[in-house]
Amino acid sequence: xxxxxxxxxxxxxxxxxxxxxxxxxxxxxxxxxxxxxxxxxxxxxxxxxxxxxxxxxxxxxxxxxxxxxxxxxxxxxxxxxxxxxxxxxxxxxxxxxxxxxxxxxxxxxxxxxxxxxxxxxxxxxxxxxxxxxxxxxxxxxxxxxxxxxxxxxxxxxxxxxxxxxxxxxxxxxxxxxxxxxxxxxxxxxxxxxxxxxxxxxxxxxxxxxxxxxxxxxxxxxxxxxxxxxxxxxxxxxxxxxxxxxxxxxxxxxxxxxxxxxxxxxxxxxxxxxxxxxxxxxxxxx
Numbered sequence: 001x002x003x004x005x006x007x008x009x010x011x012x013x014x015x016x017x018x019x020x021x022x023x024x025x026x027x028x029x030x031x032x033x034x035x036x037x038x039x040x041x042x043x044x045x046x047x048x049x050x051x052x053x054x055x056x057x058x059x060x061x062x063x064x065x066x067x068x069x070x071x072x073x074x075x076x077x078x079x080x081x082x083x084x085x086x087x088x089x090x091x092x093x094x095x096x097x098x099x100x101x102x103x104x105x106x107x108x109x110x111x112x113x114x115x116x117x118x119x120x121x122x123x124x125x126x127x128x129x130x131x132x133x134x135x136x137x138x139x140x141x142x143x144x145x146x147x148x149x150x151x152x153x154x155x156x157x158x159x160x161x162x163x164x165x166x167x168x169x170x171x172x173x174x175x176x177x178x179x180x181x182x183x184x185x186x187x188x189x190x191x192x193x194x195x196x197x198x199x200x201x202x203x204x205x206x207x208x209x210x211x212x213x214x215x216x217x218x219x220x221x222x223x224x225x226x227x228x229x230x231x232x233x234x235x236x237x238x239x240x241x242x243x244x245x246x247x248x249x250x251x252x253x254x255x256x257x258x259x260x261x262x263x264x265x266x267x268x269x270x271x272x273x274x275x276x277x278x279x280x281x282x283x284x285x
Contacts, residue, residue: 003204004197004204004205004206005203005204005205005206006205006206006208007198007205007206007207007208007209007242007245007246008208009208009246009280011242012242012243012246012280013280015235015239015242015243016243016280017233017234017235018281019055023057024057025057025058026057026058027057028055028056028057028058028232028233029056029057029058029098029099029100029229029231029232029233029234030056030057030058030059030060030096030098030099030232031051031056031058031059031060031098031099031100031101031102031228031229031231031232032059032060032061032062032094032096032098032100032101032102032228033047033048033051033059033060033061033062033101033102033103033105033224033225033228034061034062034063034089034092034101034102034103034104034107034120035047035048035061035062035063035102035103035104035105035106035107035221035224036061036063036064036067036089036105036106036107037064037066037087037088037089037106037107037108037110037113038064038066038086038087038088040105040106040107040108041063041066041067041070041071041106042106042218042221043105043106043132043218043221044061044063044067044071044105044106045070045071045074045075046105046218046221046222046225046266046267046270047102047105047221047222047224047225047228048061048071048075048078048225049074049075049078049222049225049270050221050222050223050224050225050226050229050269050270050273051102051225051226051228051229051232052075052077052078052225052229053270053273053274054225054226054229054230054244054247054273055229055230055233055277056228056229056232056233057232057233058079059077059078059079059229060078060079060080060081060094060095060096060098061075061078061079061080061081062080062081062082062083062089062092062094063080063081063082063083063089064082064083064085064086064087064088064089065082065083065084065085065086066086066087067080067082068080068082081093081094081095083116085112088107088108088110088112088113089107089112089113089116090110090112090113090115090116091116091119092116092117092119092120097126098126098232099126099127099231099232099233099234100126100127100128100129100228100229100231100232101124101126101127101128101129101228102128102129102131102224102225102227102228103117103120103128103129103130103131103134104129104130104131104132104133104134104135104224105131105132105133105220105221105224106132106133106221107132107133107134108133109133109136109137113133113137114137114141117134117137117138117144118141118144121144121147121148122147124148124149125149126149127149127151127152127231127232127237128148128149128152128153128231129152129153129154129155129224129227129228129231130148130152130153130154130155131154131155131220131221131223131224132160132220132221132224135154135155135156135160135163135164136160136163138164139160139163139164142164142185145185145187146185148185148187150186150187151186151187151188151200151236151237151238152187152188152237153187153188153189153190153227153231153237153240153241154187154188154189154190155190155192155220155223155224155227156189156190156191156192157192157193157220158191158192158193161174161178161189161191164181165177165178165180165181175197175199175204178191178199179199179201179202179204181199182199182200182201182202183201183202186201188200188237188238188241190223190227190241190244190245192220192223194210194211194212194214194215195207195208195210196210196245196248196249198241198242198245200238200241205242207242207245207246207249208246208249209245209246209247209248209249209250209252209253210245210248210249210250210252210253211249211252211253211256211261212261213252213255213256213259213260213261213264213268214248214249214252214264214269216264216265216266217265217266218265218266218267219248219266219269221266222248222266222269222270223244223245223248226244226247226248226273227240227241227244230243230244247273247276247277248269250272250276250279250280251268251269251271251272251273251275251276252264252268252269252272254272254275254276254279255268255269255271255272
């Protein structure tokens, strides 16, 4: 197995760009989160809120119509655009051109949603995070990855990774196949797990934050929001991926003494994002 580089606090501090004292919402990036379907609007809520709480100036959520009131009530700071369909996404038409887009949490795999994803990928040029059902759809249509911007970030959990690269018989083979996949399609793969690894072509990075508390529903949705936020703020994908997984894991490390493993939820990740930034800056928390 190829040796990995550790993602440490020291490295993250070299990447971290503190907010400028003269910043305003227009300088902090505008992100779009495309997510949700009937019964899974929570994924859109978690991804959108984590995107905001990671420092993005403006966030627009694109959801099916059934998610409109839920988003407007649960996160008043997020703007909402809707699909013409009530229960799932069928036609992605964005009212703005953002700095970054995260797509996939909870969108399910209806045929109309698959077609909408294809049309979106064919026209989109902005930095991109692909997660969840977007990955499951693409796993059936790998040639679509030729449409995405170079260094698009993919965030598969183990089963989603298997659908993308095929089965493996050992950890070594898993990494070999993932490296080959990253090189072929020129994408960055965040291999969610314990620990989380980032595969960028033939370079492997191992995250040093996080614990078993992160193994909870919605954890990946919050990571999508974090990564999309960092991209929208101007971090290059290779840096956003490292910074994002480090922050995501750090929230669990900071929260664990207060919550324990069992009561930690994806909403806890969002709650502790501010404390994670303060810890990076060595501010007492």
